[in-house]
Amino acid sequence: MGSLSIIWAIGRKDLLLEIRNKDVVVAVAGFALLVLVIFTFAMDLNQDNAKLVGPGILWAGIAFAGVTGLNRAFALEVEGDTLEALMLAPISRDLIYLGKALGNFLFIAIAQIIVIPVFAVLFNLIVFRWEMLAIALLTTIGFSAVGTLFAAMSVRVRAREVMLPLLFLPVVTPLLMAAVESTSHMVHGRSWSEMAQWLQLAVAFDIAFVVVSAFIFQHTLED
Amino acid sequence: MNKILDLLDPLLILSATFMGVALYLIFIWVPTETNQGAVQRILYFHVPVAWGSMLGIFVVSGSSFMYLLKKNEKWDRLAVASAEVGLIFGGIMLLSGMIWARPVWAVWWTGEAKLTTALILFFIYVAYLMFRAYFPPGAQRQRLAAIIGVIGAIDTPIIYFAANLWSQAHPPLITGPAADSDSALGSDLGTVLLISTLAFSFVFIFMVQARYKIRKSEDDVVELKRSSSASAMTGVN
Numbered sequence: 001m002g003s004l005s006i007i008w009a010i011g012r013k014d015l016l017l018e019i020r021n022k023d024v025v026v027a028v029a030g031f032a033l034l035v036l037v038i039f040t041f042a043m044d045l046n047q048d049n050a051k052l053v054g055p056g057i058l059w060a061g062i063a064f065a066g067v068t069g070l071n072r073a074f075a076l077e078v079e080g081d082t083l084e085a086l087m088l089a090p091i092s093r094d095l096i097y098l099g100k101a102l103g104n105f106l107f108i109a110i111a112q113i114i115v116i117p118v119f120a121v122l123f124n125l126i127v128f129r130w131e132m133l134a135i136a137l138l139t140t141i142g143f144s145a146v147g148t149l150f151a152a153m154s155v156r157v158r159a160r161e162v163m164l165p166l167l168f169l170p171v172v173t174p175l176l177m178a179a180v181e182s183t184s185h186m187v188h189g190r191s192w193s194e195m196a197q198w199l200q201l202a203v204a205f206d207i208a209f210v211v212v213s214a215f216i217f218q219h220t221l222e223d
Numbered sequence: 224m225n226k227i228l229d230l231l232d233p234l235l236i237l238s239a240t241f242m243g244v245a246l247y248l249i250f251i252w253v254p255t256e257t258n259q260g261a262v263q264r265i266l267y268f269h270v271p272v273a274w275g276s277m278l279g280i281f282v283v284s285g286s287s288f289m290y291l292l293k294k295n296e297k298w299d300r301l302a303v304a305s306a307e308v309g310l311i312f313g314g315i316m317l318l319s320g321m322i323w324a325r326p327v328w329a330v331w332w333t334g335e336a337k338l339t340t341a342l343i344l345f346f347i348y349v350a351y352l353m354f355r356a357y358f359p360p361g362a363q364r365q366r367l368a369a370i371i372g373v374i375g376a377i378d379t380p381i382i383y384f385a386a387n388l389w390s391q392a393h394p395p396l397i398t399g400p401a402a403d404s405d406s407a408l409g410s411d412l413g414t415v416l417l418i419s420t421l422a423f424s425f426v427f428i429f430m431v432q433a434r435y436k437i438r439k440s441e442d443d444v445v446e447l448k449r450s451s452s453a454s455a456m457t458g459v460n
Contacts, residue, residue, distance in 0.1 A: 036418040045459075156358070156363075163350075166349070166354075170343050173385070174382050174385035177385045177386075180390065181392060197388055201388065203380055208381065209377075212373075219291060219369075220367060
């Protein structure tokens with residue numbers, strides 16, 4: 001089997017499980033939607049300040065919700081004792097990482113397909129643009145790259161529900177800034193060139209953390 | 224005997240001497256800065272502890288990397304010792320900075336790039352130490368903690384770049400009395416800063432090596448317990 005088909009096999013396994021029990025996507029989307037709804041109550045929204053605060057609320061909601069989903073990424077493997085089986089498989093560890101990261105990427109991406117349209121409705125902003133797709137893709141790649149590594153690390157920690165966000169959120173802050181700022185440019189109707197620096201930052205973040213995490217992941221599973 | 228605190232420890236004497244000289248220079252010798260007033264003296268503490276916390280982060284990431292490479296316990300002990308000391312220095316840096324900023328910039332906190340970076344790094348190293356506290360002891364904990372140390376190091380330039388870009392888009396609000404005037408102290412300021420930085424560097428090294436020794440003793444105790452319980456078991460058999 002080639003590397004890509006191994007990654008796809010692991011990602012597909014997680015996706016198949018997800019299609020059967022719908023644990024993660026429902027939890028992530030539900031959590032993010034609640035954050036959005038609560039903020040529409042917490043603030044007096046009008047057309048001007050929706051543009052100002054909307055992007056921040058959207059990405060904070062997705063980041064917090066993403067953590068709850070990432071917590072499940074390895075929990076199922078540990079509960080079912082299938083992590084050992086995965087480790088025994090004659091494939092290199094970086095492919096296991098990339099497969100799990102692919103699964104997490106798909107979950108968060110599917111949740112966003114639900115969340116972003118609702119965001120557009122609640123905040124009355126136009127988000128169905130190519131810029132939004134690029135921002136969402138770059139952010140989700142970074143989230144799942146860092147999140148998969150940290151989820152694998154914190155799965156055996158007591159109070160892992162607390163540990164994962166404490167690790168994950170500060171590390172992804174630059175990516176979160178990039179997502180919020182470029183979304184803000186987008187809802188203000190500015191062009192690609194104005195958000196270019198932020199998108200470049202997101203690309204750099206994604207490349208750095210996909211490569212480093214894949215390389216370093218082997219150390220999380222050794223016994 | 225490997226004592227934790229030895230009053231004749233040359234490092235302790237060195238740090239105490241330098242600290243005494245630094246305190247004299249800061250509070251008695253150096254003239255009060257005319258624009259900012261007495262509050263400017265915070266700078267002589269703020270800059271050295273900021274340097275100390277940077278040194279801490281540097282040592283944590285360096286020794287974490289070495290641990291992943293060599294799997295030698297001593298790198299792990301060095302990492303955890305300098306993480307703890309670095310975090311204390313970082314906390315003092317954030318607090319002293321805020322106390323200084325309130326009268327001088329008229330705000331406690333602002334979105335300036337260095338401030339944002341320092342705060343996020345502070346949180347990463349809080350997470351590093353919390354992770355160590357939560358994880359069951361053993362080689363795996365040290366390996367995973369080392370990964371956090373390395374990830375933090377890789378993230379640092381990205382955080383700084385992002386914070387810089389961010390503060391360009393949202394210019395920090397600084398309005399206080401000395402917002403746009405430089406210090407009029409010149410070379411006096413440099414002298415005091417240098418001595419104070421040296422003093423705090425010695426304190427940093429002293430604290431890290433003391434913590435390193437405690438860490439070593441902790442490991443020795445665990446090792447002794449294991450070997451004594453093992454010999455007790457063989458005694459029963």
